[in-house]
Amino acid sequence: MTARILNGQELAQQIQAEIRDEVIEFIENNSVTPCLAAVLVGENPASEVYVRNKRRACEATGIDSQLHRLPATAATDDLLELVKTLNKDDAVHGILVQLPLPPQIVEARVLQAVNPRKDVDVFHPENVGRLMQGRPRFLPCTPQAVQELLIRSGIDTRGQHVVVVGRSDIVGKPLAVMLMQRGPGADATVTVCHSRTRNLAEMTRQADILVAAIGQPKFITAEMVRPGAVVIDVGINRIETGLVGDVDFESVKEIASAITPVPRGVGPLTVTMLLKNTLAAARDGAL
Numbered sequence: 413m414t415a416r417i418l419n420g421q422e423l424a425q426q427i428q429a430e431i432r433d434e435v436i437e438f439i440e441n442n443s444v445t446p447c448l449a450a451v452l453v454g455e456n457p458a459s460e461v462y463v464r465n466k467r468r469a470c471e472a473t474g475i476d477s478q479l480h481r482l483p484a485t486a487a488t489d490d491l492l493e494l495v496k497t498l499n500k501d502d503a504v505h506g507i508l509v510q511l512p513l514p515p516q517i518v519e520a521r522v523l524q525a526v527n528p529r530k531d532v533d534v535f536h537p538e539n540v541g542r543l544m545q546g547r548p549r550f551l552p553c554t555p556q557a558v559q560e561l562l563i564r565s566g567i568d569t570r571g572q573h574v575v576v577v578g579r580s581d582i583v584g585k586p587l588a589v590m591l592m593q594r595g596p597g598a599d600a601t602v603t604v605c606h607s608r609t610r611n612l613a614e615m616t617r618q619a620d621i622l623v624a625a626i627g628q629p630k631f632i633t634a635e636m637v638r639p640g641a642v643v644i645d646v647g648i649n650r651i652e653t654g655l656v657g658d659v660d661f662e663s664v665k666e667i668a669s670a671i672t673p674v675p676r677g678v679g680p681l682t683v684t685m686l687l688k689n690t691l692a693a694a695r696d697g698a699l
């Protein structure tokens with residue numbers, strides 16, 4: 413059996429077209445254009461690429477975007493000052509501080525300074541707490557991308573055993589929380605694995621749906637996957653031959669029932685969810 417390929421790129425284009433229609437209607441009704449402000453500190457090449465992709469996606473959906481740059485030598489207070497200005501600016505609905513920040517900057521202070529109503533990346537403790545309680549203001553972008561992909565691909569999570577490999581604050585942990593909540597794209601039985609998990613392959617082989625968010629190229633091999641499982645690869649790793657995921661796609665696609673490729677899998681959907689959150693933030697401001 414060869415797995416169904418879950419094409420995140422196509423899905424992202426479809427959702428972006430829906431968002432574009434909603435943005436047009438929003439602008440007509442409110443005479444306000446939703447706006448995402450990105451903050452970039454220093455010149456990290458990967459961050460430059462991410463910010464450029466986000467800007468292009470904004471353009472494609474009619475959302476305004478701003479880019480605010482600070483030098484790599486900026487102090488925490490410089491960044492706090494900029495965030496304060498963006499918080500006060502009524503024309504800005506979403507604020508995105510591109511991570512990682514240079515080591516001299518106290519990341520937690522900066523992320524806590526963002527107005528929770530503009531925190532479209534969901535890093536503010538208030539928004540993380542709300543997510544935990546099952547009453548999110550925004551859903552974090554990458555976990556939301558995974559959930560949306562499952563829902564729109566017709567993969568039922570209810571009562572399914574989802575094994576998430578990775579417990580980061582950005583992907584694994586919030587995704588596990590979302591999948592165990594009540595509701596569509598959730599109601600799953602969730603197991604979270606990480607680098608200290610014993611007998612990892614034994615755990616991953618129990619998954620109906622296996623999510624890899626590890627950051628290790630081709631780490632999940634066919635032996636770690638139950639035949640017929642759905643495999644979602646969140647990983648993005650640059651190796652000599654290009655971009656690969658955390659899953660050994662070629663071997664795993666032979667035994668999985670469905671699998672996301674890398675690239676054109678979860679990545680394009682993550683950016684799309686950021687746009688969705690920015691529109692939601694603008695709607696909130698327009699109430």
Ligand SMILES: NC(=O)c1ccc[n+]([C@@H]2O[C@H](COP(=O)([O-])OP(=O)(O)OC[C@H]3O[C@@H](n4cnc5c(N)ncnc54)[C@H](OP(=O)(O)O)[C@@H]3O)[C@@H](O)[C@H]2O)c1
Binds near residue numbers: 554626
């Ligand atoms: N598609 C997207 O839009 C998107 C968005 C964000 C991230 N990503 C990609 O997703 C991957 C994960 O990102 P992240 O930010 O979550 O990374 P991270 O913060 O480095 O976390 C990686 C997680 O994987 C676990 N892990 C590492 N090696 C392991 C091993 N050998 N066995 C079991 N678990 C292991 C770690 O365990 P410990 O906690 O024990 O260290 C950690 O929990 C990266 O490739 C990243 O580029 C993609």
